[in-house]
Amino acid sequence: MPLRFAPDSAEALDLHIIEQGGAYAWAEAYPDHVRAWIDASGFDGAIGDSLLVPAADGRPMAALAGFGTPGTRRRQRFVLASVAPRFAGLTLRVASGLPEDRAEIEALGWLLAGYGFSRYRDQSPKVGALCAPEGVDAARVETLAEAEALTRDLINTPAADMGPEALEAATRRLAEKFGARLDATTGEALLEKNFPMIHAVGRAAAQAPRLLDLRWGETGPTLTLVGKGVCFDTGGLNLKPGSSMGLMKKDMGGAANVLGLAQAIMALGLKVRLRVLIPAVENSVSSESFRPQDILTSRKGLTVEINNTDAEGRLVLADALALADEERPDLMISMATLTGAARVAAGPDLAPFFATEPGIADALGRAAGPAADPVWQMPFHEPYETMIEPGIADLDNAPSGGFAGAITAALFLRRFVTDTPRYAHFDIFGWQPSAAPGRSKGGLGQGPRAILGALPELLDL
Template identity: 50%
Template sequence: MANLPPVAAAFAQASGFEAKPGRIVLLPGPDGTLAAVLFGIEPEGGRADPFAVGRLPEALPEGTYRLEGLPGDAALAALAWRLAGYRFGRYRERPVPRARLAVPAGVDAEEVDRIADAVAAGRDLVNTPANDLGPAEIEAASRALAARFGAACTVVAGDDLETGFPLIAAVGRASPRAPRLIDLTWGDPQAPRVTLVGKGVVFDTGGLDLKPPAAMLLMKKDMAGAAVALAAAEMVMGAGLPLRLRVLIPTVENAVAGEAFRPGDVLRSRRGLTVEIGNTDAEGRLILADALSLADEEAPELVFDFATLTGAARTALGPDLPALFTEDDALAAELSATGLSVHDPVWRMPLWAPYGALLDSKVADLNNVSSGPFAGAVTAALFLRRFVSKAAAHVHLDLYGWNPGTKPGRPEGGEVQTARLVYALLKARYAAPKEDRSAS
């Protein structure tokens, strides 16, 4: 507070303000109106929260504010302000903060808006309950996004899945809402090929291996991988990155009925591998397997898959830190560094090949679950890895897709974890001239 005018410094001191993280004091001007706001940040040498500014929109009165003396990335601060203003208001009115931010000089305001709008659209999808968001509604959202950017969108649905996508068909067969494989393509066919695959289980009962009631409460978010893929695609297309982008979304409801697939069933995948069903609650990896097989057939440079796949990943890393799996060491390092730089972090986990034996089956090529209680996130990643061979690099991201409580820039509810990370990586790689891009 040493740089404040004496009267302002005295007022702040009298108000008990301390320059500690999150502390706020409103400073009056000579006429009694609001003149400035003091906001506490981390001390010098501390680990500042890049989204700390996201506390302010809810705390400040209506008006337009500008940031001064802010350490760190001004673009991230502006984005945090925007993201903090998100409200899911489909079922009841939820007033949005009236405090507005004048975008700092040098910050690309259009870029901030594009990213924030894509995140909000993804959050809306995750927050919408399954009675109003089924496979048809995810298809509608995908088609609407494709129409905005002139992308192509094709869909294989219902009985038509039986021949080309038998695992998707089997998982979705018990629901009255037909399963689908959504295929969106955009960009120059001659440009570098990048494919995003998002798990779209609109609700997961567990199937015949029924989940307990408490485990079903948040299962509307089991399609968060699809929301992440669509949000990242919106960012890529909005920025016009020189890519040939493909988005594949297998979307189903894992329901219980007479046509439900069963423990002990043996199913043949699109790739031709036979899969014994050890547990019907491990359905996400089944639908991803068929979608990844399709993605792999055109040998893209990069394949990302996004999925709320295992409780084991949450046990290991908690809700804020998605698990990253890839065999590409350089790409893993690039993703980890990029995640920290844009405050969308991930943590690399091992694709430990010897654990692949835990997926052995006596009657099929592999089982869909491990034979033991250990390394559940690793064995799920190893299962998916069996369905990718031609792509130059494959990244599996096992995420939670939900903010359990409100944090700066991250209101409680649905979250599209890793969408901003993947967009930032693709922008850094492909917005530069081709000769400057590093190989994966």
């Protein structure tokens, strides 16, 4: 179903947002039977509580939604999304109790509660229809919801239907929708145009590797987004065990996140010159597979010793980042489902990121809270640089020892961004392990709303 607000109408039922313990105070303005109904129902305003309040004739006259306490709200991303399914079949209009500073994000959460991945069977949840709350920019919130839905759909689609060719097709549809230009460099042309590591990682697969290059916008500061597009990762010759391969359709989650962010930027008409680069490959096993101990020469000219073919994401990103760096954009951001170490450090909810300037980190931190898109800064810790220097080549793609895996991966990527001072890298999970209000189990956007919220500050828009 479209993630849209309902048009306001006289038939819409008033929705009152009630802090925990505040139901009786709200009921004082109503006849005695309303308080009696609240008593009988046990409604006390806890998060997840919901209630339809009848008029004297038995028909609903209002709906109540629990808003909890400040303490319990801090533990939940989208509060009102928890009650959206309870009001299925109704159209609701927020009448009271929604704080102004929470209105946009709670409205977004309600819309996202209606998301379901329905490519193979209808999984659209039944939720109440919500009119845009007063003061909320309905078009903006719908744009955010649609961008998130795109990201989720791309990640949720299995590799049989979301290989490099399909990822290119999805990117092309997005480009056509907004009048952007898309160039694709495919197969042996990657070698001709000096993208050797993208070619090396993807050459073993049935579908040729490619680099997707989308451009949009004619004026304003330059923003380049780079997303890891490994459509499936077997681990290559360092083959993953089955238990680790089960979620590898999501290894293009970085690409899905930058495409969702790009859609929001274009739909909102931000005055930027946007570039999106996606190395789209499948890391497969065949006689063409790159091997442990191979040494690859990157676009940047740096040589890379391969000590684990399962550390392929940083290789394809490196060539794309080197290309982006040649234009010296005002801001460059990469996103990738890159390391298990980041998951160990931050778990599935937080999006760890690295930034070359404190101002980037500060802006992202300020934007993350209002966007309900939590991020966590990690350091480019320079004493660890020696860990990615193997001696036989300039760089090691998989340092031994098991320490600081997310940091060493980020330091590896930074070696390919030498002429662009303002760079941030996100090491995301891109997956919701179990369903939560507004976040269905499966693919997930992590970081795009925080980035979007920070762009006006970062690019002086």
